[in-house]
Amino acid sequence: MRLPAPAFRESVAPGSMVDVRRSNLALVLGAIAGSDPGLHPTRAQVSAATGLTKASVSSLVLDLLEAGLLRELGLTARGERGRPGVGLALNTLRAVMGMEINVDYIAAGVLDLSGTILFKEVRECDNRGAQPDSVLAELALLAARARSTVGEQGVEVVGGGLAVPGLTGPGRARILAAPNLGWTDVDLDLGALLPEAPLVVSLFNEANAAALAELRHRPGDDADFLFVSGEVGVGGGLVVGGELFTGPAGNAGEVGHVVVDPGGNRCSCGGTGCLETVAGQDAIFAAAGLPPGTGRSAAMRSLLDALAGGNAQARAAVERAGTHLGIAVASTARVMDIGAVVLGGHFAVLDEWLKGPLLAGLARYAPGRVADGDVTVAAAGEWGAVLGAAGSALRSLVDAPYLLQE
Amino acid sequence: MRLPAPAFRESVAPGSMVDVRRSNLALVLGAIAGSDPGLHPTRAQVSAATGLTKASVSSLVLDLLEAGLLRELGLTARGERGRPGVGLALNTLRAVMGMEINVDYIAAGVLDLSGTILFKEVRECDNRGAQPDSVLAELALLAARARSTVGEQGVEVVGGGLAVPGLTGPGRARILAAPNLGWTDVDLDLGALLPEAPLVVSLFNEANAAALAELRHRPGDDADFLFVSGEVGVGGGLVVGGELFTGPAGNAGEVGHVVVDPGGNRCSCGGTGCLETVAGQDAIFAAAGLPPGTGRSAAMRSLLDALAGGNAQARAAVERAGTHLGIAVASTARVMDIGAVVLGGHFAVLDEWLKGPLLAGLARYAPGRVADGDVTVAAAGEWGAVLGAAGSALRSLVDAPYLLQE
DNA sequence: CCCATATAGTTCAGGCAATAAACTAACTGC
DNA sequence: GCAGTTAGTTTATTGCCTGAACTATATGGG
Structure with a gap:
């Protein structure tokens, strides 16, 4: 059973026993939420997984049942020796x-x-x-x-x-x-x-x-990755130690505005040579010689058709985007000490053509840091x-x- | 009185009353450590500052005295009405x-x-x-x-x-x-x-x-800044919310290997165009046409002399370093959502010549993000x-x- | 000098949370 | 049907914080 997220909350206020209670409520609920799907742990299993005594778990589970967060399933483990336990699951209501x-x-x-x-x-x-x-x-x-x-x-x-x-x-x-x-x-x-x-x-x-959606699809608890999403702009999200890293004011992860081409074009943010000016949707379409789409699916389809049809200009545009994405990821990987990348938005759609140049860029600008297998496509898709x-x-x-x- | 750092520790282990005790010990000690220097708070003041009752503070202070972390000074506040309190201070032994x-x-x-x-x-x-x-x-x-x-x-x-x-x-x-x-x-x-x-x-x-040393010199609790240190290489440290951000494996902040010149030179890290290849000590000396120094103070002095003497090549080398430092800081600032920079190592020594190009670079690559006053020189110096x-x-x-x- | 007032710090009963150990409950297998 | 096994509950204990009462020590006015 996977152990849940950190329990004790940070606080500058005096700690008292209600904090202990809250922390342990989260510990128990987290253990149940993090258990393998379909396996509904019993109080005894939760006790073993969390280190809390059976008595404490019983009391905590009672609170969680009353709060409507958990529900009891029927008896589990029939056929085993001993008294069967009662399966616990998150309340799906x-x-x-x-x-x-x-x-x-x-x-x-x-x-x-x-x-x-x-x-x-x-x-x-x-x-x-x-x-x-x-x-x-x-x-x-x-x-x-x-x-x-x-x-x-x-x-x-x-x-x-x-x-x-x-x-x-x-x-x-x-x-x-x-x-x-x-x-x-x-x-x-x-x-x-x-x-x-x-x-x-x-x-x-x-x-x-x-x-965050990507985080749920990852195995293990301590996921660390950079999510890069290609849209009209280029967005990003940093996950460090299984937590979204938001930075001091809540806007960390703006990979779209990492400088990848110091002598490049003006960006909508006022800067110069940002990744977005090379790998944003408008930039790719312009470089590919295609009209910027209004509805994104239609425009993207025309680009995909061009790529599949061997259109050299389109391929060069995507290759350029990929290489520069590699530069931005290389810089971010060094600053954040991160070794995995998840591609979303049009970067996911263009994966087939983008990944090669991206890996080449990574190999050139941050060799040995992000392995081929550490570049994956977003699992959650458009949702x-x-x-x-x-x-x-x-x-x-x-x-x-x-x-x-x- | 400044309130101290977060108290409750994160943990996946069951919380119990010893955690409350530990948290409150830290709360009390932090309140005393964080009080204005020279003002030695009394138990009553600590109680008011932390929100703990006088009874709890007395008990916690007793533990801290026994652990040798605190010491009692003489009576304070003589001349005021009421019983004077006993000043508490960190044990300087x-x-x-x-x-x-x-x-x-x-x-x-x-x-x-x-x-x-x-x-x-x-x-x-x-x-x-x-x-x-x-x-x-x-x-x-x-x-x-x-x-x-x-x-x-x-x-x-x-x-x-x-x-x-x-x-x-x-x-x-x-x-x-x-x-x-x-x-x-x-x-x-x-x-x-x-x-x-x-x-x-x-x-x-x-x-x-x-x-971290810089953090101690900062006013306020929630400091956020990027420390960039010019040495033979270029090092960096990220402070977010008053904490050192170390990243998943403990090596975040490597600003020296942000890509600032994609078509540039090979870096010792194996990458290409890293900040270090432009703003590291060897790079600056080479560009300035000076021999790389063995003892750093001597070499740096010759550079400073050249700059003061109006040596155009030396000035261009430092200007180039400053501009590219601006690129690296701009990229980092966007990714980490940070708006202040502290210069250390030779960047601090070269501040006079470096700051202009650095600010120009920031204005060009991340306008409106790092104000002039947010670029400061390390207070702790060589130590x-x-x-x-x-x-x-x-x-x-x-x-x-x-x-x-x- | 004495006493009212004010503040500092301690003592003590009460409540709450976790623990350990004893206990009850429910099932298997012979 | 009874021993063995495991699940979950009950009970006594410990530890910590709280609030209120209490003691300690100062100032200041008569």
Whole structure:
């Protein structure tokens, strides 16, 4: 059984026994959440996995059952010697919602506490330059529909997360800048998305959320990787020790603005020669001699067709993007001491043509640091941001189950 | 009174009341360590600052006194109404030692728990290609001398840290690679440096240690900055939220190997166009048309003379280094979301000529991110690594005072 | 000089959380 | 049906923090 995330919370406040209780509630819940799917651990197994005594586990499990976070299954291990234990599982009648606002769509998805997807819906719409309030209202409608749909099966949504393509913070309810939406300094009323949900809705950068989704698909606890997502811009998310690294103000991971070509073009961020100016969607299309697409799937298809058809200009454009991606990853890998890369967005779609140049770039600029097998394609696909935002709410809940007590 | 660093330790082990005790011991000790120098807080003030009751503080302080971490001063606040309190201070008869092995010297320094420097000594010697064991033995002699010197005043050294110019880990007692020493995969017997000291000696990268020293000189608790140190190579240390960011394997912050010139020269690390190939000492001297120095002070003086004398080639070399340093810092700032830079090593010495090009580079490659006033020169100077290594031991002690109990 | 007032620090009963050990519960296998 | 085995609960104990009462030590006014 996998041991769960760190238990004791950092604090400058005096510690007392309620902290011990909270820490151990998280420890128990984490042990159950992290057990292999399908294997529903018993109190005795949780006791062995966590090091807590059976008595303590019993008491903690009781609290978690009362909080509605766990449920008891039937007796397990029939056929073995001795009294069979009672299997414990996360309560699948509790759920979290992931939401996303992007350039040309809004989306919502509901995951139950075990991580099963209960609901998924996208609404295509053009949000470029749209009023934040109206987009948020639209999303609230979508969220309400999602909630009532799962509600019919008795599932309660207790919290969620929202992913947006831009810089967030401070205070986790504000978009500082979302250039592709044309939004600047927008305060969001996140509470309106899930009215009366017991937990707050938190805000994420889209690439950070997608990185979190990737984290759930990784084996092991101490994942370390750089997630790089190719979109109109180039986003990134850093996962260090199984945690999203957000930096002091919450906007770490902006790999798209690592300088890869000091003598290069001006970037939308005001800088020069950023990765985005070479490997962003518009840059690749321009270099490939293709018109920039409005709906991203259609445009991407034309690029893929060109590549498959042996179009030299298209191949050169992607190769150039790959090499420069290699430079950015090499620099980031050295600064962050990270040795694995996950490709998302169009980088995932272009994997076949991109990976060679990327590995060549890595070999040239940071030899011996990122092995071939350490460059992988995002598992979560297009739903990464939604699933990551939801998954993050899931994880906060597992790490702080006391929030749902009483 | 400043509140101290986070108290509750992260843990995957069951929490119990001893964790509460340890956390609160650290809270109390941290409050006293973090109080303004000269102001020795009383139990009542500690109680107010931490939120612990007077009863708890009394009990915790008693433990800390018995562990030899605190001492009581005379009565304070005479002249005020009411019973005067007893001032508490860190026990200045306990101390930690910072040590450094570098290319052309070894050094040791002793700090008492209040941070006062009690002893400082450098021994010049050429460690290039020397046997690690013999260098360590030499350092152990220096450490022993330091210990007996402060010992004569009744000061006991309880722990320490060692800084080395190379990559460390895993396990914090191993040098993976120290190119300028010619060392690879060296296991260090750190215990031999401070025999019978109750706390272990920890190992740091030199630039990381210097970054920690810088942290002590910063006002406020939540410092975030990138420390960049120019030596033969270019080292770096990342401080995020008042903590050294070490990355998954302990070697984050290697700003020297950020790619700043994709078409540039081969680096000693095997990469291409790393910052080090432009802004390392050898690179600057070569570009300036000066012979690479053996003793660094002498060589640096000739460069400074050339700069002051208006030598155009020397100025161009430093300007080039500054601009490219700007590129590396711009990339790092975006990835790590950091907005302040501290210059150390020869970057500090060359500040006058370097800062202009550096700021210009930052303005070009990451506009609006690092303000002019956010680029500062290291306060700790040449002793940064030693002071940082010692300071880190100090901090571990304040964060985990229970280690010295019994 | 004495006493009111104010603040510092200690003592003590109470509550809570984890532990260990004893106990009850439920199943297998002979 | 009973021994053996494992699951989970009950109970006594320990340790730590809290709040309130208490002691200690100062100032200052009459």
